[in-house]
Amino acid sequence: MFEKYDPREGKRLQLMDEKGKFTPNGGPILNDDELLDAFKKMLYARVADEMAVSYQRQGRLLTYPPLKGQEANQVGAVLALKKTDWIVPTFREHAAWATRGVPLYNLLLYTYGNEEGMNVGKDFRILPVSIPIASQTLHAVGIAYAMRYKKEDSIVLTYVGDGGTSQGDFNEALNFAGVWNVPVIIYIQNNQFAISVPRFKQTAAKTLAERAFGFGVEGVQIDGNDIQAVYQAVKLAADKARSGGGPTLIEGFTYRLGAHTTSDDPTKYRSDEEVKQWELRDPILRLKLYLISKKKITEDDISKMTEQFKKEVDEIFRKVESSKDPTPEDIFKYHYKEMPYELKRQLNEYKTYLEEGK
Amino acid sequence: MKALTLLQAVNDALKVEMSNDKNIIVYGEDVGVEGGVFRATEGLQKLYGEERCFDSPLAESGIVGTAIGMAVAGLKPVVEMQFDGFVFPAFNQIVTHVARMRNRSRGTWSLPLVIRFPYGGGIRALEHHSESTEALFAHTPGLKVVIPSTPYDAKGLLISAIRDPDPVIFAEPKRIYRSVRQEVPEEAYTLPIGKANVVRVGDALTIVSYGAQMKEVLEAAAKLAQEHINVEVIDLRTIYPFDRQTIIDSVKKTGRFLVVHEGPTNFGVGAELIAAVNEDAFLYLEAPPTRLGGFNVTFPLPRGEKHYMISTDRIVRKAKEIISY
Numbered sequence: 001m002f003e004k005y006d007p008r009e010g011k012r013l014q015l016m017d018e019k020g021k022f023t024p025n026g027g028p029i030l031n032d033d034e035l036l037d038a039f040k041k042m043l044y045a046r047v048a049d050e051m052a053v054s055y056q057r058q059g060r061l062l063t064y065p066p067l068k069g070q071e072a073n074q075v076g077a078v079l080a081l082k083k084t085d086w087i088v089p090t091f092r093e094h095a096a097w098a099t100r101g102v103p104l105y106n107l108l109l110y111t112y113g114n115e116e117g118m119n120v121g122k123d124f125r126i127l128p129v130s131i132p133i134a135s136q137t138l139h140a141v142g143i144a145y146a147m148r149y150k151k152e153d154s155i156v157l158t159y160v161g162d163g164g165t166s167q168g169d170f171n172e173a174l175n176f177a178g179v180w181n182v183p184v185i186i187y188i189q190n191n192q193f194a195i196s197v198p199r200f201k202q203t204a205a206k207t208l209a210e211r212a213f214g215f216g217v218e219g220v221q222i223d224g225n226d227i228q229a230v231y232q233a234v235k236l237a238a239d240k241a242r243s244g245g246g247p248t249l250i251e252g253f254t255y256r257l258g259a260h261t262t263s264d265d266p267t268k269y270r271s272d273e274e275v276k277q278w279e280l281r282d283p284i285l286r287l288k289l290y291l292i293s294k295k296k297i298t299e300d301d302i303s304k305m306t307e308q309f310k311k312e313v314d315e316i317f318r319k320v321e322s323s324k325d326p327t328p329e330d331i332f333k334y335h336y337k338e339m340p341y342e343l344k345r346q347l348n349e350y351k352t353y354l355e356e357g358k
Numbered sequence: 359m360k361a362l363t364l365l366q367a368v369n370d371a372l373k374v375e376m377s378n379d380k381n382i383i384v385y386g387e388d389v390g391v392e393g394g395v396f397r398a399t400e401g402l403q404k405l406y407g408e409e410r411c412f413d414s415p416l417a418e419s420g421i422v423g424t425a426i427g428m429a430v431a432g433l434k435p436v437v438e439m440q441f442d443g444f445v446f447p448a449f450n451q452i453v454t455h456v457a458r459m460r461n462r463s464r465g466t467w468s469l470p471l472v473i474r475f476p477y478g479g480g481i482r483a484l485e486h487h488s489e490s491t492e493a494l495f496a497h498t499p500g501l502k503v504v505i506p507s508t509p510y511d512a513k514g515l516l517i518s519a520i521r522d523p524d525p526v527i528f529a530e531p532k533r534i535y536r537s538v539r540q541e542v543p544e545e546a547y548t549l550p551i552g553k554a555n556v557v558r559v560g561d562a563l564t565i566v567s568y569g570a571q572m573k574e575v576l577e578a579a580a581k582l583a584q585e586h587i588n589v590e591v592i593d594l595r596t597i598y599p600f601d602r603q604t605i606i607d608s609v610k611k612t613g614r615f616l617v618v619h620e621g622p623t624n625f626g627v628g629a630e631l632i633a634a635v636n637e638d639a640f641l642y643l644e645a646p647p648t649r650l651g652g653f654n655v656t657f658p659l660p661r662g663e664k665h666y667m668i669s670t671d672r673i674v675r676k677a678k679e680i681i682s683y
Contacts, residue, residue, distance in 0.1 A: 086431075088427075093504065115462060115463075115464055117466055118462055119463060119466055120468070120469070122466060127430065127467070128463045129462075131453070131454075132455070135450060135454060135455060138420055138423025138424050138426070138451065138622060139427040142423065142426055142427020142428040142431070142435075143428070145383075145424060145428055145429040145433075146427065146428045147431065149383070149433065150433075156427075166421060166449070167418075169420075169451075172417045172419055172420035175415055176414070176417070180557055181413055330464075334461040334464050335461050337499045337523040337524055340598075340599030341599060341602060342600070342602070344597075
């Protein structure tokens with residue numbers, strides 16, 4: 001399917017360049033209205049992300065992992081899926097959540113320190129934030145097995161980072177997916193750093209995508225900052241998976257413009273010049289240039305939109321700030337369907353203590 | 359009724375439940391064609407097809423990690439870890455996801471899955487084939503841990519574990535897999551998880567144990583009875599959530615308490631049960647509540663395992679110490 005883009009031959013799928021121009025092999029995959037919609041979604045994610053960082057700096061939000069620069073990998077991929085397809089995220093996929101339609105309130109509430117934020121119901125078909133690196137890729141393979149077993153027309157997309165490819169679970173997930181030939185896409189957001197450790201220290205392989213071939217799985221590297229390339233690759237991989245063609249490994253070549261989390265200082269491990277170079281390859285910038293050239297949007301529209309999004313996010317975050325903290329019951333009652341006696345006993349003892357202190 | 363070994367009862371439980379529920383999927387290393395290295399899954403692939411019982415790649419984290427996904431998506435995976443000592447590659451998945459998914463999602467995603475494995479020593483095995491790891495799992499919030507000691511219990515408890523809405527670690531006492539036969543009903547039946555079983559009534563001392571160790575405990579009780587010392591024996595059956603009430607009721611009657619288990623003593627199941635006895639039956643105690651557990655040493659290779667295993671005589675001796683305190 002991706003023969004023209006064999007990563008072992010140094011090929012990378014790109015349909016639109018940094019200047020917003022179609023490449024020789026490229027061309028419009030999404031029409032201009034769809035691109036405008038994708039642009040708005042990326043801009044919304046960008047605004048929400050920058051505001052979350054600023055809330056953290058103001059001491060209003062806890063540790064937050066910014067996704068700035070990676071938006072296309074998430075908006076493009078989720079747009080290429082059906083609503084009945086599953087998403088199995090790691091912890092930096094806020095744009096994927098938003099594109100799937102999950103209220104931003106939930107993610108901010110979770111980041112604010114309340115598990116209730118992950119209580120989004122089953123209909124979005126998205127699993128909770130998963131922090132143990134690459135562990136979630138196996139869950140995706142299991143869901144994919146279940147989809148095939150139940151003869152559902154759904155596929156699964158899971159995210160992992162460049163550092164995650166060093167974990168055993170990533171390798172086991174690719175291996176199980178290959179052997180079982182299940183409908184799953186493992187999407188690596190290669191943002192070049194695992195906290196401070198550069199990509200070349202994770203593997204001697206030239207690309208992360210080529211690692212798929214050792215598992216008998218197809219792999220492709222794409223420009224993860226080109227939303228059309230992301231959309232195209234995920235769409236093709238999803239169609240293949242849906243028709244019984246099995247798994248695909250996609251490496252979105254991208255860059256984390258921000259820190260690993262708000263507790264991280266990236267100036268310790270990379271230069272400003274490098275970051276500036278990547279700012280020129282910003283996924284939002286190139287789409288903006290394209291849409292302006294097509295007269296679908298103006299700079300003025302974008303500023304207004306940005307202001308509007310800021311207002312929306314701020315309203316949401318104020319709601320988060322006025323949310324109630326979990327009760328003692330809340331931290332006990334979700335571990336088992338029925339609370340065991342030992343937990344009831346601990347809870348009651350604690351509640352008695354609270355009562356007596358009044 | 360059929361007279362089955364504990365191993366056959368496990369196999370029988372899987373057979374009847376798989377015929378009742380098409381969402382049950384059984385897999386692991388060698389469980390498909392061969393039916394497991396102990397044959398616990400023998401015949402399942404023939405009966406239910408390769409989609410429902412199959413050999414997975416040899417990777418425990420992969421087995422448990424994919425089972426999580428299947429459970430999320432509405433299946434009921436019953437996966438096998440080939441041996442107790444091979445569960446560790448899957449430990450991360452068990453502790454960071456199996457045990458937590460329900461709480462993390464505030465009840466949205468529960469994981470009705472079962473992780474089975476043979477546990478314990480005394481079978482003259484290689485290193486890593488004789489471990490008793492139940493305390494590790496019992497210590498992890500969000501898991502249930504079940505260990506049967508008889509064929510009848512094994513079938514009823516495994517069926518309960520499969521039907522349970524929460525994840526269950528089901529450790530099978532491999533030393534007594536084939537040693538005893540017992541009449542087991544042919545149809546499906548359940549035994550409650552979280553409920554201990556008073557298997558011998560007595561008044562001199564309460565002895566709690568579980569799994570393979572029940573064999574020596576019951577032998578010790580019979581020996582003591584010959585000397586007119588009647589001890590009460592409780593089979594814990596579920597390690598977590600443990601049946602505090604049954605233990606406390608018994609200790610209030612006998613005034614003396616001994617817990618015996620093969621797993622290492624320090625920070626073990628016995629420590630927890632003694633704490634419970636101290637909390638709820640302190641004023642009834644005639645002697646210090648006592649534990650007789652495995653040593654806190656690496657389980658020895660076969661030439662040395664006789665020193666590790668807890669013999670009937672050691673239990674008799676310990677019981678007499680407590681009674682004459």
